[in-house]
Structure formats: C-alpha cells, structure tokens
Amino acid sequence: xSMSADSGGxxxxxxMNVTPMIDVLLVLLIIFxxxxxxxxxxxxTQLPDPNPQPQNSQVNPDQIVLEILPxxxxxxxxxxxxKAALLARLKTIYDxxxxxxxxxxxDTMVAYHTVIFAMDQARGAGVKVIGIxxx
Amino acid sequence: xxxxxxGGGxxxxxPNVTPMIDVMLVLLIIFxxxxxxxxxxxxxxxxxxxxxxxxxxxxxxQVLGIxxxxxxxxxxxxxxxxxxxxxxxxxxxxxxxxxxxxxxxxRELQYLKVVDALDRLARSGVAVAALITxxxxxxxxxxxxxxxxxxxxxxxx
Numbered sequence: 001x002s003m004s005a006d007s008g009g010x011x012x013x014x015x016m017n018v019t020p021m022i023d024v025l026l027v028l029l030i031i032f033x034x035x036x037x038x039x040x041x042x043x044x045t046q047l048p049d050p051n052p053q054p055q056n057s058q059v060n061p062d063q064i065v066l067e068i069l070p071x072x073x074x075x076x077x078x079x080x081x082x083k084a085a086l087l088a089r090l091k092t093i094y095d096x097x098x099x100x101x102x103x104x105x106x107d108t109m110v111a112y113h114t115v116i117f118a119m120d121q122a123r124g125a126g127v128k129v130i131g132i133x134x135x
Numbered sequence: 136x137x138x139x140x141x142g143g144g145x146x147x148x149x150p151n152v153t154p155m156i157d158v159m160l161v162l163l164i165i166f167x168x169x170x171x172x173x174x175x176x177x178x179x180x181x182x183x184x185x186x187x188x189x190x191x192x193x194x195x196x197q198v199l200g201i202x203x204x205x206x207x208x209x210x211x212x213x214x215x216x217x218x219x220x221x222x223x224x225x226x227x228x229x230x231x232x233x234x235x236x237x238x239x240x241x242r243e244l245q246y247l248k249v250v251d252a253l254d255r256l257a258r259s260g261v262a263v264a265a266l267i268t269x270x271x272x273x274x275x276x277x278x279x280x281x282x283x284x285x286x287x288x289x290x291x292x
Contacts, residue, residue, distance in 0.1 A: 018152060038189075042237060108250065110246045112241070113182035113183070116183075117182070120268070124186040
C-alpha cells in the first residue's frame with residue numbers, strides 16, 4: 001500500500017505540466033497569424049492611361065522626371081545627380097513645390113531594386129504621387 | 136492515507152493532453168508540407184525600402200507575382216505571359232472598387248521585365264500598381280501619414 005502511494009506520487013512529478021507551454025505557443029501562433037497579413041508594405045505608383053487624350057501628349061514643362069541610369073547613376077530632368085545627393089536634391093526641389101508628383105523612368109537594364117530605391121528616396125523627400133511614364 | 140487518495144484525485148482532474156499534442160504536431164507537419172506546395176514555384180524576394188505605405192491584406196486583393204526568371208503568377212497561380220492581359224482585364228472590368236493591383240517582383244529582376252508587366256496591367260484597366268517592398272530592418276517610414284496608417288490598420292482602406 002505504501003508502494004502504491006509512492007508510485008502514484010512519483011508518476012505525478014514525472015509528468016511535466018505542458019499546458020502553460022501550449023497556451024503560450026497557441027497565443028504566439030495567433031499573434032503571428034494576425035501580424036503577417038497586416039505588415040504588408042508597398043509603394044503606390046500611378047500607371048499610364050492606356051488611352052491618352054491628345055492634349056495630354058504635350059509635355060508639361062514643369063514636370064519632374066527622375067531617371068535611373070545603368071551603373072547606379074541618377075538624373076533629375078536630365079541633370080545627373082549622385083546617389084548620395086539624391087535625397088537632398090529631391091528635398092530642395094519638392095519642399096517649395098505645391099504639386100508633389102514625380103515621374104520615375106528606369107532604364108530597362110537596371111535592377112528593379114535600384115528603381116525601388118529611387119522611389120523610396122522620392123517618397124522620403126515628400127513626393128506624394130509616383131507616376132510611371134508610358135514606354 | 137487520506138492524503139494519498141486526494142493525490143489520486145488530483146491526477147484524474149488533470150486532462151491528458153498527450154493526444155492533443157500529437158494531433159497538433161501532425162497538423163503542424165501537414166501545414167509545413169502543404170504550404171510550400173500551395174505557393175508552388177513562386178519565389179521572389181521583394182526589394183527593401185524605408186518610406187513605405189502600409190497595405191494590410193484585404194479580401195479581394197489581386198497580387199501579381201514576378202519571379203526571378205520573369206514568370207508571372209496571378210494570386211500565386213502560374214500564368215502564361217501572353218494570358219496575363221485577358222485574365223487581368225476580366226477581373227478589373229467588373230471590379231468597382233479601387234483599380235489597384237499589388238506587384239510582388241523579385242529584387243534583382245531586370246527593370247525591363249517589371250515595366251513590361253506594369254504596361255500590360257495599365258492596358259488591362261489597372262490604375263494603381265502597389266509595388267510590394269519590405270521594410271528594411273531597423274528603419275521606419277519618415278512620412279507621417281504612413282505611421283498613422285501603420286498604427287491603426289483598419290483605417291487603411
């Protein structure tokens with residue numbers, strides 16, 4: 001009888017109590033399931049109008065076109081800008097400008113992430129609308 | 136002796152969680168096996184940026200994936216490049232909400248491939264392309280409106 005009491009007691013202490021661990025894991029799982037779809041981020045770009053109006057074909061002299069050239073070179077309205085100076089240059093352009101529109105024209109040979117870098121810098125300089133010029 | 140009996144009662148009160156753990160582990164393994172097959176083939180590492188706009192996922196979002204080879208995936212299903220325009224047109228002709236499409240392209244992709252896809256989307260009735268970008272680690276958007284959106288995701292749309 002003392003044996004049975006002993007063995008029962010030792011069984012109890014041997015069995016690890018995993019319930020709190022499972023609780024914590026389930027909560028973590030739910031938190032991750034909530035966070036992952038919420039954390040998506042993107043840069044919005046305006047696509048060109050597929051049926052442009054004839055009067056729109058005239059180039060607006062006031063527009064800003066940021067070009068991304070091969071070998072990590074950048075140009076704003078054809079004027080070359082160093083990569084390091086890009087943000088400062090865009091800021092000086094867009095701080096006094098009421099219309100925060102930029103056209104980002106990437107060279108076809110450059111890597112996609114350099115174009116995203118340029119768009120990112122433009123947003124950082126206060127640009128609200130990023131347009132992709134028609135090909 | 137009375138003590139030992141009560142100890143026995145304590146053992147019974149605790150539910151046996153071992154089968155539940157077994158089931159959950161099996162479920163975990165099943166999900167680990169099936170999830171890569173659901174996204175079969177579509178692998179793209181989006182570029183990183185800092186000043187990004189939060190876009191919490193919403194029912195009905197359309198996502199165009201472009202992998203490192205330049206292949207298209209419409210909502211994770213592989214699509215032939217020449218079929219993309221007709222498929223996207225079908226979706227956006229009847230869509231009354233924003234004409235926005237998410238584009239998740241591989242970071243090292245040649246820009247020609249991306250611009251080509253954007254051009255197809257523009258011709259298919261998409262007005263805004265949201266280029267999916269990952270927040271660079273340790274950075275935060277410097278734009279006030281992005282932070283506001285980030286703190287209350289429900290106000291995003």
